[in-house]
Amino acid sequence: MLFWQMWLAIVTLSWNPTHLQTHTRTVFLYYIFFFSLSLLFAVKSKHTLALFFYISIYFFLSLLFAVKVYLVHLHCFLQKKTHPPPSRKEMAREKIKIRKIDNITARQVTFSKRRRGLLKKAEELAVLCDADVALVIFSATGKLFEYASSSMPELLEKYKLHSNNNVVDKVDDSLNLQLQESDQTRMGKELLDKNRELSQLRGEDLHGLTLEELQRLETLLEGGLNRVIRTKDERISNEISTLQQKGFRLMEENKHLKQQMLTLTSNGKRPRTRGVELDNVATNPDDQGQSSDSVTTNVCSCSSGPPPEDDCSDTALKLALPFN
Incomplete structure (x- = not known):
């Protein structure tokens, strides 16, 4: 019995302070149990010396145990004060660096675990969200693992x-x-070139132009100027021919009017204009020819001159003979 008590004391004193703090209640119960057994044995043996010896040993061991517990608590108190407990961030799980695992066995184990987890997550996503999920995995050895929610x-x-x-849309x-x-x-670029030209x-x-470019520009300007002059001459000649045609037409009308005047004169009627009496018209043929020549001269001068064509038209209207 004494041997077991000594062994319990040695183990108690040699424990780590942290472990001793954790198992203090258990050790204290062990002491009480062995003390009760020893006391019962001493009382039955009726040896006063043995009883005194057991009580002295237990007193000494209890004193050592109390000192040890005090030191442990003091050590823990100082450790908490100097080293506060880690926070939640510090106690969180450390992040694993994502890199290739060198050990082949560890790599295969990690692949198996992660593959099962990935397949499980894919199945959960398909069931929870009613999504079409297809998963294809090739291992390092070329083995195929696949999962499809409906049909692969x-x-x-x-x-x-x-x-x-998507490819066609992006290309377009x-x-x-x-x-x-x-x-x-x-x-x-074309707009800049045209503005510069x-x-x-x-x-x-x-x-910034060279001599050749200046000569080419001069030729271009001369050609354009010649075309402008040619176009102007054509317009002038066209206007002259138009005026001549109008003059010829007025002369024909004048001849027709003279014939009407001769016809009216031969019938005994005296022609009149609007508000103007033709006194210069003679009844004999000589006078008639003279008056016709004067009218023709006036019409020609009107048609060949630069006045507007409206004046000539008015003259032709004045020569018209109204019938009384």
């Missing part, structure tokens, strides 16, 4: 169709954008 071929065909549509958008940019660049035709912005 249907999901792959759907994915291909969606990918092709990029081509249209490139065409628009090229058209804008080309039109901007126009300013050069006006005689501006000629400092």
